[in-house]
Amino acid sequence: MAADELGEFERIRRFFAPLAGAGGLGLLDDAGLVDCRAGRSLVITADAIVAGVHYLPEDPPELVARKLLRVNLSDLAAMGARPLHYILTTALPAELGQEWLARFAQGLGEDQRHFGIELLGGDSVGTTGPAVLSLTAIGEIATGKEVRRSGAEPDDLVWVSGAIGDAFLGLRLLRGAHPDLAREDRDYLIRRFRVPDPRTELGPLLSGTAHAMIDISDGLLADLGHICETSHVSAQVELVSLPLSPAAQTIVEADPDIRPRLAAAGDDYELLFTAPAACSEAIAALRSRLGIPITRIGKIGPGAGVLLVDDRGRVIPLDHTGYRHF
Numbered sequence: 001m002a003a004d005e006l007g008e009f010e011r012i013r014r015f016f017a018p019l020a021g022a023g024g025l026g027l028l029d030d031a032g033l034v035d036c037r038a039g040r041s042l043v044i045t046a047d048a049i050v051a052g053v054h055y056l057p058e059d060p061p062e063l064v065a066r067k068l069l070r071v072n073l074s075d076l077a078a079m080g081a082r083p084l085h086y087i088l089t090t091a092l093p094a095e096l097g098q099e100w101l102a103r104f105a106q107g108l109g110e111d112q113r114h115f116g117i118e119l120l121g122g123d124s125v126g127t128t129g130p131a132v133l134s135l136t137a138i139g140e141i142a143t144g145k146e147v148r149r150s151g152a153e154p155d156d157l158v159w160v161s162g163a164i165g166d167a168f169l170g171l172r173l174l175r176g177a178h179p180d181l182a183r184e185d186r187d188y189l190i191r192r193f194r195v196p197d198p199r200t201e202l203g204p205l206l207s208g209t210a211h212a213m214i215d216i217s218d219g220l221l222a223d224l225g226h227i228c229e230t231s232h233v234s235a236q237v238e239l240v241s242l243p244l245s246p247a248a249q250t251i252v253e254a255d256p257d258i259r260p261r262l263a264a265a266g267d268d269y270e271l272l273f274t275a276p277a278a279c280s281e282a283i284a285a286l287r288s289r290l291g292i293p294i295t296r297i298g299k300i301g302p303g304a305g306v307l308l309v310d311d312r313g314r315v316i317p318l319d320h321t322g323y324r325h326f
């Protein structure tokens with residue numbers, strides 16, 4: 001029997017009700033319930049993905065689910081919030097059978113255990129177009145402690161978590177580039193593209209330290225540009241400082257021209273933030289405590305715009321600085 005033959009209610013009961021937390025009320029009521037503790041604000045974000053646009057229809061459904069959830073958790077982390085719940089709306093074509101839905105729900109189940117969050121509710125509809133998956137994530141933060149994009153100040157240092165460019169290289173590998181790369185490096189980069197690691201621990205710990213923060217989805221330079229625009233400042237990024245994974249380093253050594261493109265590549269879901277120089281020791285302590293790289297890559301200045309510079313301070317021209325949907 002195909003999933004569409006199950007009907008909406010049986011579909012919800014079978015695949016999604018097991019994911020519901022206490023606030024989801026077993027997905028049996030008209031809406032879910034969220035307790036908002038005194039002195040806390042809810043932080044809410046939504047992202048939708050479309051088959052054939054944001055993922056390939058043949059991509060493993062578990063991984064599609066996990067990426068959908070993780071990109072939203074990354075947005076919560078970028079505000080400094082801890083994730084609590086999510087709401088899921090799926091519009092699926094009839095040809096996606098029960099097995100696809102079961103695997104999609106399994107991916108969500110694994111990740112919600114990993115991140116300690118629960119399903120609150122949502123909707124499940126059919127469509128004659130491509131699959132559309134929309135997820136709303138809800139987190140919380142002490143009121144007034146959120147980190148906005150607009151707080152960067154001249155003389156702040158610019159920092160980034162993890163490694164840059166892995167997701168871009170992973171997508172290139174899936175499209176047939178770098179066929180001679182070792183299997184281990186291939187697997188690592190493709191995984192970084194398919195299943196990003198949102199910095200859900202680091203984000204909340206940067207509240208009170210970071211002046212401004214964003215997660216890298218459009219590309220490091222483009223996302224830093226968003227911080228600069230909203231903060232009315234400029235930024236300079238040193239190409240040589242960009243943190244690369246060993247797998248990315250291998251590709252850059254064979255093809256040095258690709259390095260500047262990594263500064264413009266998106267989908268890494270690392271945290272990019274600015275902080276006053278006086279916070280550098282606190283940031284180094286976070287790096288040791290969490291065991292993840294946090295690298296200083298540049299500096300904020302007055303004025304406007306983002307420049308990428310080489311080790312002698314010369315500006316590196318780029319043909320584009322990030323992905324644009326429209």
Ligand SMILES: [Mg+2]
Pocket residue numbers: 074075078214215216217
């Ligand atoms: Mg974002």
